[in-house]
Amino acid sequence: MSDIQTARKAVRDMGLRLLETGLVIGTWGNVSVRIGVKVVITPSGADYALLREEDMPVIDLETGAYEGAKPSSEKGLHLEVYRRRKEINAVIHVHSPHAATMAAARKPLPPILDDIAQLIGPGVRVADYALPSTGRIVRKTMRALKGRMAALMANHGAICLGRDLEEAYLCCQVLEKGCKAYIEAEFLGGAKGINYFEAALMHQFFLRKYSRQWKDENPT
Numbered sequence: 001m002s003d004i005q006t007a008r009k010a011v012r013d014m015g016l017r018l019l020e021t022g023l024v025i026g027t028w029g030n031v032s033v034r035i036g037v038k039v040v041i042t043p044s045g046a047d048y049a050l051l052r053e054e055d056m057p058v059i060d061l062e063t064g065a066y067e068g069a070k071p072s073s074e075k076g077l078h079l080e081v082y083r084r085r086k087e088i089n090a091v092i093h094v095h096s097p098h099a100a101t102m103a104a105a106r107k108p109l110p111p112i113l114d115d116i117a118q119l120i121g122p123g124v125r126v127a128d129y130a131l132p133s134t135g136r137i138v139r140k141t142m143r144a145l146k147g148r149m150a151a152l153m154a155n156h157g158a159i160c161l162g163r164d165l166e167e168a169y170l171c172c173q174v175l176e177k178g179c180k181a182y183i184e185a186e187f188l189g190g191a192k193g194i195n196y197f198e199a200a201l202m203h204q205f206f207l208r209k210y211s212r213q214w215k216d217e218n219p220t
């Protein structure tokens with residue numbers, strides 16, 4: 001994805017997809033993509049079904065200035081991810097049902113399934129509670145994301161990262177499925193986690209294999 005117009009369309013389409021797949025309800029949730037020093041993000045409090053490509057605000061990563069509609073109130077978190085994690089090019093924030101249950105119980109998700117370990121890392125932490133749209137929630141969430149592609153946010157929801165938008169979306173799906181599996185496995189006598197080191201190894205392997213594939217498919 002190289003230009004702003006393509007990114008605006010991709011962000012708008014992803015907003016709709018999140019709504020259709022139940023990962024987002026109403027206007028809670030936001031999507032962004034990094035294109036060089038610019039970030040295309042969903043606007044503040046907008047109804048995804050009514051959004052047009054040209055409604056998507058574009059923020060300058062260095063100055064924080066934006067063009068177009070008012071950006072999502074969680075833009076600070078998206079920008080901080082791009083500033084601190086150079087490999088990340090897409091961020092999706094959701095309040096999906098099972099991730100929200102885990103966030104409400106403030107329960108971290110252990111690496112109970114191979115896909116969680118591969119894509120997200122050896123477990124998903126819960127960021128301490130902080131009021132939405134504050135500097136504090138940004139700091140708490142960044143700490144929980146260290147070395148991971150997702151984090152739960154206490155009493156709020158989840159954030160998923162990707163080296164591209166499809167990877168961030170897959171991360172939301174794997175996290176939601178993983179939280180559901182964890183809650184249900186607890187009723188079956190208790191979820192059993194994969195050994196931490198094996199989970200960490202799977203994650204490293206996935207990151208390297210995927211980045212090689214990605215480079216092969218997108219030669220510069």
Ligand SMILES: [Zn+2]
Pocket residue numbers: 028029074093094095132156157
């Ligand atoms: Zn939120």
